[in-house]
Amino acid sequence: MNFLSQLSLNQRAWQLLAASALCFELIALYFQYVMGLEPCIMCIYQRTAIWAIFVAGVIGALGCQFILLRITAYGLWATGAIWGFIIALEHVDMQSSTMSFLFSCEFIPNFPTWAPLHQWLPALFEATGIVEI
Numbered sequence: 001m002n003f004l005s006q007l008s009l010n011q012r013a014w015q016l017l018a019a020s021a022l023c024f025e026l027i028a029l030y031f032q033y034v035m036g037l038e039p040c041i042m043c044i045y046q047r048t049a050i051w052a053i054f055v056a057g058v059i060g061a062l063g064c065q066f067i068l069l070r071i072t073a074y075g076l077w078a079t080g081a082i083w084g085f086i087i088a089l090e091h092v093d094m095q096s097s098t099m100s101f102l103f104s105c106e107f108i109p110n111f112p113t114w115a116p117l118h119q120w121l122p123a124l125f126e127a128t129g130i131v132e133i
Contacts, residue, residue, distance in 0.1 A: 011061050014073065018057025024050050029124075038129030042091040044109050048117065048125065049087060052080030 028047055031037045039047065056076035063069025109118045109127055117125040 009064055009070075011064050014057050014060030014064055016057075017077070018054050018061060021050050021054035021057060025054065039127055040129045041109060041127040042087060042094070043129070044118070044125055044127045045087045046084055046091070048111075049080045049084030051124075052076055052083070056080060 025047065028039070028043070028050075032039055053076075056073045059069055059076065060073035063073070109125060111117050111125075118127070
């Protein structure tokens with residue numbers, strides 16, 4: 001149990017979190033730009049959640065010795081993980097439901113007005129595909 005309690009103080013653990021999230025993002029970009037699988041709005045929201053986990057890993061790696069930065073990293077990690085899980089469940093439900101014709105997706109991501117990620121970084125956050133139902 002002592003090992004688990006000390007793990008958050010280890011910079012390598014936070015780096016592993018950031019590296020794994022970055023790998024998922026790079027795989028998503030490979031699917032988009034090399035394989036031609038255009039992301040729908042739900043994919044973009046999941047991508048945003050993974051970026052939150054990546055940022056949490058970076059913050060944790062840089063400030064794992066400081067309690068305030070560690071708590072910030074925990075909060076961002078939990079927010080990204082929970083939000084990503086909820087979006088993934090909704091996405092699977094949209095694709096596998098027998099009433100799938102009742103679902104509709106937005107065409108433009110619903111990001112906050114103070115952070116229009118789809119305008120700032122369209123290569124990463126612009127939804128160019130549709131949900132296949």
